[in-house]
Amino acid sequence: MEFYRLAEEYLEEKRKKLWEEWGIDPVPDEPLRRVPVTFGVINVWVYGMNTWGDLFNSRQKLALITFTEKVRLAYKKMLEEGYDKDYAKAVVSYLGLALGRLADYSSTLTVWENNRDTIAHTYSRQALPMIWDYIEANTIGSSSGNWLSGINWILSVLSHLTQIPPVEVEE
DSSP: OHHHHHHHHHHHHHHHHHHHHHSSOSSOOOBOOOOGGGTTTBOGGGGTOOBGGGGSOHHHHHHHHHHHHHHHHHHHHHHHTTOOHHHHHHHHHHHHHHHHHHHHTSSTTOEEETTTTEEEOTTSSSOBOOOSSOOOOOTTSSSTTOHHHHHHHHHHHHHHHTTSOOOOOOO
16 A cells, blocks of 8 residues: 555656646546446446546556656657657657557456456447456566557557558559
8 A cells, every 4th residue: 555655646746747748637637428328338437437547546547657758758769869750750659559558458447357367458348337356467567468568569460561462553
């Protein structure tokens, strides 16, 4: 609990710093849609989760905004080192996709997939039901749902996509 409280404190410090630097709140504060017929689809608001940011605990938010900050810094660093702007955009776009995967595996709505001994991701269907017993990924460790597994997934997809032969268009 002590480390959790420390994460809460550091999250608020980092959140304020990034808010001043970026001009926006780094934790998503958009409201979750409240529709009475969404029980079983999106019912987390019944339990006090009213914004997208509420779907993550303090450690998860801290990890996600830290990775976001580093992706933004990578873009800036590539430009400073003379990389082509379009190349830098492409690289950070792929890093952004990995960040999206990290968010998918780093919420309070993930569950343990016991038939594969891995974390099941949050956004596997068009629903956000309340989860009473969630698993928390170690984003920098070697468990499922970590940053490096997201990077490796993106690299695997890119590798497959580059193997597709070009299509010739007949006019």
